[in-house]
Amino acid sequence: MPKIVKSLTDSKIKSLKADPNKHQRISDGLGLYLFIHKNGYKYWKFDYSRPYTKKRNTISFGIYPTTSLAEARLKRDEARTLLSQNIDPHVEKLRIENEILNTNNNTFQNIAHEWMAKQDFAESTVKGQQRLLEVINQHIGKIPVHEIKAMDILKVCRIYEKEEKLETAKKVKVKCGQILRYSVSIGLCERDVTQDLKGAISPPKVTHMAALVEPKDFALLLQDIDHYEGSVITRYALRIAPLVFVRSGELRQAKWQDVDLQKGLWSYTPPKTKSKTGVQHIVPLSTQVIHLLSELAQITKAKSEYVFPATTSNLKPMSENTINQALRRLGYTSEQACGHGFRASARTILEEVLEFPIELIEQQLAHQVKDMHGRAYNRTKHLEKRKEMMQRWADYCDGLKAQLI
Numbered sequence: 001m002p003k004i005v006k007s008l009t010d011s012k013i014k015s016l017k018a019d020p021n022k023h024q025r026i027s028d029g030l031g032l033y034l035f036i037h038k039n040g041y042k043y044w045k046f047d048y049s050r051p052y053t054k055k056r057n058t059i060s061f062g063i064y065p066t067t068s069l070a071e072a073r074l075k076r077d078e079a080r081t082l083l084s085q086n087i088d089p090h091v092e093k094l095r096i097e098n099e100i101l102n103t104n105n106n107t108f109q110n111i112a113h114e115w116m117a118k119q120d121f122a123e124s125t126v127k128g129q130q131r132l133l134e135v136i137n138q139h140i141g142k143i144p145v146h147e148i149k150a151m152d153i154l155k156v157c158r159i160y161e162k163e164e165k166l167e168t169a170k171k172v173k174v175k176c177g178q179i180l181r182y183s184v185s186i187g188l189c190e191r192d193v194t195q196d197l198k199g200a201i202s203p204p205k206v207t208h209m210a211a212l213v214e215p216k217d218f219a220l221l222l223q224d225i226d227h228y229e230g231s232v233i234t235r236y237a238l239r240i241a242p243l244v245f246v247r248s249g250e251l252r253q254a255k256w257q258d259v260d261l262q263k264g265l266w267s268y269t270p271p272k273t274k275s276k277t278g279v280q281h282i283v284p285l286s287t288q289v290i291h292l293l294s295e296l297a298q299i300t301k302a303k304s305e306y307v308f309p310a311t312t313s314n315l316k317p318m319s320e321n322t323i324n325q326a327l328r329r330l331g332y333t334s335e336q337a338c339g340h341g342f343r344a345s346a347r348t349i350l351e352e353v354l355e356f357p358i359e360l361i362e363q364q365l366a367h368q369v370k371d372m373h374g375r376a377y378n379r380t381k382h383l384e385k386r387k388e389m390m391q392r393w394a395d396y397c398d399g400l401k402a403q404l405i
Helices: 010-015 069-084 089-105 108-117 123-140 150-162 166-185 193-197 215-226 232-244 248-252 287-300 322-329 341-352 358-364 383-404
Strands: 024-029 032-036 042-049 056-064 265-268 281-284
Touching: 024 069, 032 069, 042 069, 056 069, 056 089, 069 089, 108 123, 108 166, 123 150, 123 166, 150 166, 150 193, 166 193, 215 232, 215 341, 215 383, 232 248, 232 287, 232 322, 232 341, 232 383, 248 322, 281 383, 287 383, 341 358, 341 383, 358 383
Parallel strands: none
Antiparallel strands: 024 032, 032 042, 042 056, 265 281
């Protein structure tokens, strides 16, 4: 006949005294018992046989009276329910603890930090991305990615909409989408909820980089550049920039190792596409640019790997604001001209005045150009035609200035 276990009561538990010579074990039935330590502490424990292996195991349910008799019995019943399904209560307890731990680790700000570490952004881009993420993290950074709702992101966007910072509101949505899509790819959430915000955010007004696209205005700018009286390195950068019309960051990051003055080519991988395609962009150098670079090489090549080193250190490239500041010193406002605007000037005049094919111009601008079958052109394609175009462009710029004399 099985031994009958008399259930515990709170009054009986309170009356139980510790034995300084030994530990005590007082059963409540069905595997649950009160373990009384020699030091007087009372612990709830549960003995059971593990599924399949049938090995004996013990798990703790807490200390009495922090864990009451009723709570201990509830935990026992939950454990027995798991056992009836061949689930080990100890294994399930660890699973839940790990899930909570992972939830705490998989917050938006932690995953955003992980995503940033995998990107190959230029230094200036990294700073901008970090500033934006700091703002986003103030609002949703501590929320696990799988718990983020579309409304959580919309609330952040609305803050900037009320301040009429529509471009920032759009950037918030885009950045959150990038982080969430990364989270989906590594199995931390099921979908990018920013897809539910289509049409919910006011679109920013489209503004174009300041550029002079009328030949007469552009001629005056070129002439003013020739008379710039600031830093000699800045003067060379200003004179070369309109003739190669690359992105401002690409110009200031130019390295001598990528420039072949003998062949008249500058080959480099644009930071904007480095992480996606890794394809080099080739800039044919006109005789005018080769002449300017040859002069500049005598000044900077022996001191720095950069064609246009910073004024404060030969180990760093020219500051991202140098060319724009020089244009301001020449009297041009931010609405009239900027370093990036040379690209728009060249694109417009090459197409409308010199009548070069738009595909050729776009390819030289390092934009993705596709053929009739939708395939991206090889960056080396039409190189001879582009050499001809770049020389014609430099000659045209000289001609514009000559007309003003």
